[in-house]
Amino acid sequence: MFKKIAITLVGCLFAAHSHAVIIGGAVTDIGSGALYPDAFDQGGIFQLLTLPFNPPAGPANTVGNDTFQTPNLYGFNEGQNILLASDLMTNIGGTVASGTTIASHYVFFDPDDSTAQQGYVDFDSNIIAVITSTNLLAASDNLLNNNVTYLNPGARGLEPAQDTVWIGTGTETNRLYVDWLASTPGDFVRVITEFSVGGQDPCATNPPGVGGCPAISTDGPSTMSMILIFFTGLAYANRRRFK
Numbered sequence: 542m543f544k545k546i547a548i549t550l551v552g553c554l555f556a557a558h559s560h561a562v563i564i565g566g567a568v569t570d571i572g573s574g575a576l577y578p579d580a581f582d583q584g585g586i587f588q589l590l591t592l593p594f595n596p597p598a599g600p601a602n603t604v605g606n607d608t609f610q611t612p613n614l615y616g617f618n619e620g621q622n623i624l625l626a627s628d629l630m631t632n633i634g635g636t637v638a639s640g641t642t643i644a645s646h647y648v649f650f651d652p653d654d655s656t657a658q659q660g661y662v663d664f665d666s667n668i669i670a671v672i673t674s675t676n677l678l679a680a681s682d683n684l685l686n687n688n689v690t691y692l693n694p695g696a697r698g699l700e701p702a703q704d705t706v707w708i709g710t711g712t713e714t715n716r717l718y719v720d721w722l723a724s725t726p727g728d729f730v731r732v733i734t735e736f737s738v739g740g741q742d743p744c745a746t747n748p749p750g751v752g753g754c755p756a757i758s759t760d761g762p763s764t765m766s767m768i769l770i771f772f773t774g775l776a777y778a779n780r781r782r783f784k
Contacts, residue, residue, distance in 0.1 A: 562618045562737050563589055563646055566662035577722055580650070580658035585612030587660060592617070592687065605692030606726040609651035614660045614719065619645040620685045621737055629684075629733070630677055633708070634670030637733060643669070644737035645684060648717060651727030659720045664732065665739045667714045671706060672731040673699040681731055694726045704728055 566587030571579045599608025621644045629637040675697045709716035721728045
């Protein structure tokens with residue numbers, strides 16, 4: 542019985558610290574007739590990044606100006622369940638009002654040459670807005686505290702004449718579709734979703750000192766400490782039982 546209790550407790554502790562905010566995605570086949578090389582044909586896949594990450598062609602935790610150079614579609618979670626202290630201007634979805642609780646995510650495509658890509662990214666809550674312009678991306682970087690360096694070249698964001706992103710409809714309001722053409726510096730958008738059930742404070746899941754989290758937790762005992770306390774108490778109880 543003690544063994545079952547121990548297994549259950551450990552499972553619960555680790556489950557409480559799991560989260561999935563971006564829950565999936567894919568690069569899809571454009572098909573025949575594409576004017577540019579297709580990322581799908583080059584082996585492009587969706588890849589979820591977690592902090593810390595190491596770009597193939599740039600410094601650690603840096604994104605924004607030819608730091609990846611692959612046919613992949615990338616995404617990572619930014620600040621989660623932020624209570625906006627002021628209005629947030631966006632390009633798709635209008636202005637998100639002060640007092641709204643949001644979760645933020647970054648989605649991008651950074652190939653090594655002019656390449657077309659179609660695909661989608663799924664989130665665990667509904668998308669309410671998307672930021673696609675250079676100036677609004679830069680202005681919203683200060684919402685975050687995640688130790689990512691966002692490079693901000695003049696072409697950051699999307700080019701309306703050749704790039705399209707849209708929010709799914711019906712049962713797909715948690716899905717962002719992308720249909721874009723990128724070279725240098727790549728295409729980048731910030732996706733704003735409703736409150737994310739899986740997106741607790743990232744400091745509940747990031748290692749100390751990573752993702753903008755303090756090097757020493759001040760939020761009470763860590764998961765490992767709780768496990769050690771439990772097993773110490775269990776050993777003491779067993780010792781008393783068999784005396």
